[in-house]
Amino acid sequence: MNRFWGLALLLSLFVTACAAPRMAGLSARRGGPSLYPANFRAQHHVTITAGGRQVTFTGYLLVQQSTWRALAFSEFGVSLFDVTASPGKGIRVVKSIGMPSSYLTGPAADIIEILFLPPQAGDQVLPGGRLQVIRRGTVYDITYSDYAAFPGSEQKIPKHILLENKKTGFRLQADLLKFEPMDIPEKYFE
Amino acid sequence: MKKSLVLLIAFLFLIGGRASAKGDPTQELSPGPKKEFLIQLEKNLQASRTIQAKFTQEKHLTLFNDTLVSRGLFAFAAPDRLRWEITQPFHSLLVMNGRGVAKYDFPDGQNPHKLQFPAADALNAVLNQIVDIHQGKFEEEEKSYDIEIVKGETVIMTLIPKDPKMKRIISRIEVGFSKALDSVVSVVIRESGDNWTRIVFEDNQRNVQLPDSLFSIQ
Numbered sequence: 001m002n003r004f005w006g007l008a009l010l011l012s013l014f015v016t017a018c019a020a021p022r023m024a025g026l027s028a029r030r031g032g033p034s035l036y037p038a039n040f041r042a043q044h045h046v047t048i049t050a051g052g053r054q055v056t057f058t059g060y061l062l063v064q065q066s067t068w069r070a071l072a073f074s075e076f077g078v079s080l081f082d083v084t085a086s087p088g089k090g091i092r093v094v095k096s097i098g099m100p101s102s103y104l105t106g107p108a109a110d111i112i113e114i115l116f117l118p119p120q121a122g123d124q125v126l127p128g129g130r131l132q133v134i135r136r137g138t139v140y141d142i143t144y145s146d147y148a149a150f151p152g153s154e155q156k157i158p159k160h161i162l163l164e165n166k167k168t169g170f171r172l173q174a175d176l177l178k179f180e181p182m183d184i185p186e187k188y189f190e
Numbered sequence: 191m192k193k194s195l196v197l198l199i200a201f202l203f204l205i206g207g208r209a210s211a212k213g214d215p216t217q218e219l220s221p222g223p224k225k226e227f228l229i230q231l232e233k234n235l236q237a238s239r240t241i242q243a244k245f246t247q248e249k250h251l252t253l254f255n256d257t258l259v260s261r262g263l264f265a266f267a268a269p270d271r272l273r274w275e276i277t278q279p280f281h282s283l284l285v286m287n288g289r290g291v292a293k294y295d296f297p298d299g300q301n302p303h304k305l306q307f308p309a310a311d312a313l314n315a316v317l318n319q320i321v322d323i324h325q326g327k328f329e330e331e332e333k334s335y336d337i338e339i340v341k342g343e344t345v346i347m348t349l350i351p352k353d354p355k356m357k358r359i360i361s362r363i364e365v366g367f368s369k370a371l372d373s374v375v376s377v378v379i380r381e382s383g384d385n386w387t388r389i390v391f392e393d394n395q396r397n398v399q400l401p402d403s404l405f406s407i408q
Contacts, residue, residue, distance in 0.1 A: 041254075041256075043279075047305075053306040053308045054306055055308065055309075056295065056305070058249075058258065060251070060258065062254065075274070075284065076247075076316070076379065077379060078359070078379060078381065079359075177279040178258075178279070
């Protein structure tokens with residue numbers, strides 16, 4: 001009966017199975033060099049693989065310094081989740097279709113911050129431009145590639161991202177569809 | 191003084207009433223005419239044994255003053271074969287063939303790669319709903335939705351979820367039909383909050399020969 005609901009719920013159960021729920025907080029950032037400007041909005045086509053199965057969605061991301069908001073949409077445009085985080089208010093789930101808050105505020109938030117915010121102390125740059133980071137005991141290997149220039153950005157931006165947790169077989173690939181360096185109004189994070 | 195004020199108010203009501211009647215000549219069908227209308231609409235839509243169209247999907251993020259646009263191709267062959275191919279800004283393909291459903295991406299930009307999708311039944315249900323709407327199977331939809339029909343210059347059918355949980359996610363789905371009432375020209379999915387998605391079908395070709403390969407699942 002609830003067809004969109006069912007699809008989203010199954011997506012969430014699938015993603016949740018990929019990592020144990022853990023609570024996350026906004027860590028203090030070292031403010032090291034970042035691949036991205038401090039303020040931007042971006043749209044990605046995301047494919048997550050776990051246990052040999054894949055789910056895809058469109059990701060929409062707003063970043064203003066350490067404050068961010070991430071949304072995901074299905075093929076037919078239906079919102080799957082909407083999460084926002086700021087140093088003062090922590091991580092907050094604005095909307096989720098059946099996806100556990102603990103997953104969104106935990107592993108999902110970790111991954112967003114690993115990929116798009118400046119690196120933390122202890123994050124390692126490996127040969128070939130790869131990055132290895134550990135968050136709450138989970139090791140992630142990240143490869144950024146296919147860099148391209150975008151209007152308004154002084155640095156080139158990776159059009160392809162691969163994040164892997166080799167222990168569990170979890171894999172996230174993000175292909176950049178749209179990138180705009182811009183100041184994001186504060187009201188967008190409320 | 192009082193008389194002139196009453197006249198002024200009456201005048202404003204008349205003007206307002208006329209303006210409203212002229213600008214919004216719509217009519218919501220009551221249950222009797224609605225049932226007859228749905229029967230006729232189903233008959234019209236089911237005359238299309240195949241449909242091929244381009245679509246544009248706009249995801250309106252009202253809060254962020256932004257719109258995400260994707261484009262693609264839609265094909266349908268009665269009774270139960272459907273192809274939903276997004277070509278821009280990324281390439282993705284959904285195919286339903288009877289009870290089978292498959293999803294592909296194109297990692298090298300050309301060759302399809304079949305995804306092992308974990309929720310095939312749910313995806314099949316979503317694609318079946320698209321088929322139901324294009325084929326006018328509204329009795330099926332009435333199990334899950336309250337249906338309202340508004341006739342104006344065009345006909346808009348509104349599907350309102352009966353399940354409160356579903357309604358918290360999708361408040362309504364609005365289906366627009368061609369003037370000849372023989373095809374679907376638009377679908378608007380309104381979510382709770384301000385976000386909504388509009389899918390517009392263009393270059394609708396009905397009853398053209400479609401190759402079986404369009405719907406093959408390998």
